[in-house]
Amino acid sequence: MRYRYSQKNGRAEKQAVIYSQDEHHIQFSDIDGSAFSVCSMLQKVGYETYIVGGAVRDLLLKRKPKDFDIATEARPPEIKRVIRNSRLIGRRFKLVHVFFGQKIIEVSTFRSIKDGTIGNTFGKIEEDVMRRDFTMNALFYDPVKQLLLDYVGGVNDIRAKTVKPIIPAGVIFKEDPVRMIRAVKYCAMAGWTLPAALYSKIRSQAPLLETVSPSRLTEEITKIIKSSSAPEIIKSLEDLNLFKYLQPAASALIKSDKAFAEKYFTSLAAPTEGKEKDGRVVSYLNGLIEDYLELATDWSLFTEKTAQDFYKETFKKIRAFIQPMNPPRAELEGAIRAIFTKQGLTVKKLRLQSRFSMRRGSRLVKNENQKDQ
Numbered sequence: 422m423r424y425r426y427s428q429k430n431g432r433a434e435k436q437a438v439i440y441s442q443d444e445h446h447i448q449f450s451d452i453d454g455s456a457f458s459v460c461s462m463l464q465k466v467g468y469e470t471y472i473v474g475g476a477v478r479d480l481l482l483k484r485k486p487k488d489f490d491i492a493t494e495a496r497p498p499e500i501k502r503v504i505r506n507s508r509l510i511g512r513r514f515k516l517v518h519v520f521f522g523q524k525i526i527e528v529s530t531f532r533s534i535k536d537g538t539i540g541n542t543f544g545k546i547e548e549d550v551m552r553r554d555f556t557m558n559a560l561f562y563d564p565v566k567q568l569l570l571d572y573v574g575g576v577n578d579i580r581a582k583t584v585k586p587i588i589p590a591g592v593i594f595k596e597d598p599v600r601m602i603r604a605v606k607y608c609a610m611a612g613w614t615l616p617a618a619l620y621s622k623i624r625s626q627a628p629l630l631e632t633v634s635p636s637r638l639t640e641e642i643t644k645i646i647k648s649s650s651a652p653e654i655i656k657s658l659e660d661l662n663l664f665k666y667l668q669p670a671a672s673a674l675i676k677s678d679k680a681f682a683e684k685y686f687t688s689l690a691a692p693t694e695g696k697e698k699d700g701r702v703v704s705y706l707n708g709l710i711e712d713y714l715e716l717a718t719d720w721s722l723f724t725e726k727t728a729q730d731f732y733k734e735t736f737k738k739i740r741a742f743i744q745p746m747n748p749p750r751a752e753l754e755g756a757i758r759a760i761f762t763k764q765g766l767t768v769k770k771l772r773l774q775s776r777f778s779m780r781r782g783s784r785l786v787k788n789e790n791q792k793d794q
């Protein structure tokens with residue numbers, strides 16, 4: 422184990438622990454090639470650059486990272502100058518997106534803590550680390566030298582299976598209430614227990630979540646349902662009564678209807694995207710809406726004549742059910758269409774998203790036959 426030092430009052434002071442490959446055990450083959458290229462390109466022209474956040478945490482937890490975020494001392498225009506296939510994004514919080522075909526690697530410049538943990542001024546790496554939420558999320562990995570930089574004891578906290586806040590308790594949730602959801606998510610995902618102090622802090626500050634914008638809540642619930650630990654995360658959020666801020670209607674049903682709750686958690690465990698065994702295309706939204714639709718819809722009322730209204734009604738019902746989540750219309754339509762397909766009703770998309778036609782499927786024919794008898 423080595424250390425990174427800084428100079429303070431003319432004396433060298435330990436600042437961070439540096440773990441080598443035989444200490445951190447992150448396999449080079451698990452590193453995304455595009456993330457490696459970004460780090461390598463920026464380092465070659467002299468900018469300190471690392472893989473940060475969730476990817477490093479997941480690699481240490483032996484989970485497959487969803488995405489690889491990069492943090493660097495280079496400023497956005499400098500990043501853009503070094504990496505041609507990139508674009509500056511964000512008006513206030515400036516970031517750079519680097520494009521590798523369909524894949525996007527997000528590169529952010531180290532931020533300062535001068536104006537709190539949600540400000541936007543650029544800063545040094547040792548400031549950047551102090552504005553990250555939990556020690557497990559504040560590790561910096563250099564894929565070129567294969568070294569792991571730990572300013573906050575994150576490696577030991579991961580080994581001790583504990584979620585430890587970096588930002589002081591008095592401000593962490595006041596500055597950003599979504600961090601409460603994140604704490605519960607990381608614990609559930611890793612199968613850890615929420616530390617008692619954090620648990621009671623979250624219990625008392627949970628109402629702050631009422632002030633969070635629908636777009637942030639949408640972003641958070643979307644990530645959760647796309648995660649392979651969605652049922653565990655949502656159960657933990659429900660236990661702490663936080664799920665009602667993300668999905669109030671579903672949370673109320675979980676509390677009042679045991680059978681619904683059971684089905685809901687089973688659906689959330691199903692594949693979140695792609696094709697199921699029976700060839701049905703599943704959207705990441707299916708787990709959230711499928712059981713409610715089943716509960717709230719009388720499929721036998723569907724006829725060719727009423728198809729348009731039936732679909733519109735269903736869409737409205739679902740839109741209201743998942744509020745304040747507000748996914749893109751096309752994605753919600755895709756998810757509803759997949760459920761209609763399961764019911765034997767084929768929904769065809771026409772030129773406009775709001776125009777559609779429906780074809781009778783086997784289920785509908787069966788229902789009608791049954792009625793005729």
Ligand code: ATP
Nearest residue numbers: 473474475476490552553554558559597599600644
């Ligand atoms: P996941 O994407 O699985 O939710 P993540 O840790 O990658 O996990 P991101 O939202 O992608 O989460 O953020 C990347 C990193 O940015 C985090 O690991 C953390 O260091 C920091 N971060 C993100 N959101 C916050 C926040 N609300 N407060 C403080 N730091 C944050």
Ligand code: MG
Nearest residue numbers: 474475488490
């Ligand atoms: Mg991430």
